[in-house]
Amino acid sequence: MGTGEESRPDPSTEGPTSGEGAADGVRVAILAGGLSHERDVSLRSGRRVAAALRDQGLHVEVLDVDADLLPALERLRPDVVWPLVHGSTGEDGSLQDLLALLGLPFVGTAAAGCRLASRKPVAKAVLRAAGLPTPDYAALPQSLFREVGAQSVLRAVEDRLGLPLVVKPAGGGSALGVTVVSEASQLPGAMVACFAYGDEALIERRVDGTEVAVSVVDLGDGPRALPAVEIVTDGPYDYDARYNPGRSEYFVPARLDEAQTRTVGDLAVAVHRTLGLRHLSRTDMILEDAGTAWFLDINVAPGMTETSLFPQAAQADGPLDDLYVDIVRAALRG
Incomplete structure (x- = not known):
C-alpha cells in the first residue's frame, strides 16, 4: 500500500503518453515509490525516466508499488516494466520474481543477481572469492x-x-x-x-582515496563502463549530500589518468559480470593513490534523479534519452 496520496505518482501530471516515433508503440510501466526509506528518491527517479521516455515517443505510465499495482499492470498490459524502486523489495529480487511470475519483461537484473547484489556482505564475499579487491x-x-x-x-x-x-x-x-x-x-x-x-x-x-562511481550498461553486446564520476563533498557523502544540490561537486569524466580510468572501468565491468547483472548497474569504489580500486557497493537500480550518478555518466557518454530507450529495447529482447 502507498503512504499517502500526496506522495503518489500522478499519471495526469506526467505529460503526454504518445507521440511521433513511438518506438513501435511500446508501452512501458515504470514502478516507483514503495514503502522503503528511499521512497521519495524512487518517485523522483521514476518521474525523470518517464519524462525522458515520453520525449522519445514511448507510451509510459508510472505506477506505485502498492495494493493497486497488479490491477494496474493488468489494465495497462505493458510491453516492458522498468522497476525504479530503491531498497528492500525493489532490489532484493522479490519484485523481480513477481514480474517473472506475471510473465512481464523488465529492465534490470533478474532475481538471482539482485539477491547477490542487494546484501552488501554477500556481494563482497562473492567478489572477494573472485579475486576482486574490497576492504576487510x-x-x-x-x-x-x-x-x-x-x-x-x-x-x-x-x-x-x-x-x-x-x-x-x-x-x-x-x-x-x-x-x-x-x-x-x-x-x-x-x-x-x-x-x-x-x-x-x-x-x-575505511579506505582513503578518490571516491568514484562507475556505471555499466549492457545492451546485449556485453557490459561496458560509462565515464567515471568523481565525487567531492564537504564531509561524508551522506543522504543530504547525494540529493540536495550544492553539498557535492561532481567531475564527469573523473579527473583520472588513462591507467586509472581503465582500472576503475575494469573493476565495474568485472563486478557486473561476476554478480550476473543485466542491462545497467553502478559500482561505488575508492581509488587509492597507490592505484588499487576498492569495491564498496553495487546498485542494480541506480538512482535517476537530477543529482544521481548514473544519469551524469550517461550524459557524458551520449544522449541520455536515447540510452534509456536502448535500455527498454534491450529488456524487450530479454
Missing part, C-alpha cells in the same frame, strides 16, 4: 550484540579491523544509516544509527 569487513546482526554483549563485540571489531571504520546497514542504499567512525567512542552511536535501518550491520575498514 565484518557483518554482524543486532541479535548478536544482545546475546554476546555489545562491549565485547565492539572491542573485537576494533582489535581486528582497527580505525577508521565505516558502519552501514547490510542492505539498502542512499547512505542511510551510514557513519564514518574515526574514534572508538563513536562506534556505539554508529551501531545505533545503523540498526535504525536494518537488523544487520556491515562494519568495514
